Amino acid sequence: MTTRAMEMLDWWIERASKTDTGLIFSYRGHSINKDHLVARFSTGLENAKIDHADRKLTPHALRYTYNTRMRRLIPGEFLRMMTGHQDEAMTDHYPRTELDGQLVSLQPYRKQIESFWEGEPKPVQKRARTK
Secondary structure, three states, X not given: OOHHHHHHHHHHHHHHOOXXXXXXXXXXXXXXXXXXHHHHHHHHHHHOOOOOOOOOOOHHHHHHHHHHHHOOXXXXXXXXXXXXXXXXHHXXXXXXXXXXXXXXXXHHHHHHHHHHXXXXXXXXXXXXXXX
16 A cells, blocks of 8 residues: 555544444445445546446446556565455456557557547558568
């Protein structure tokens, strides 16, 4: 956990300990159920102007993204410690490691791909066929 996240969690625990519920995360004195969490997450996406109508974005998607990105940065045993996974198979379930290979194969087209986001896309130069 990052230092900033630890500071925020410490602040929240201190604040939550002043309630009588004994819960760290609650809403109006009650535990938070899945439906409430999903609804608040959806509201957060809308407030951030993230279009999610045709995408499956859930709170679990954050875990998926975290696991996939951190996998490239820290050893698996530490990632499992951070995510609470008991075995390697569960950690391996998340990332799309084949994506790395696909990204490498797309490198020759990087300028064309980036031009898509900058305005008028530039056509691809056809390669001569080799036999």
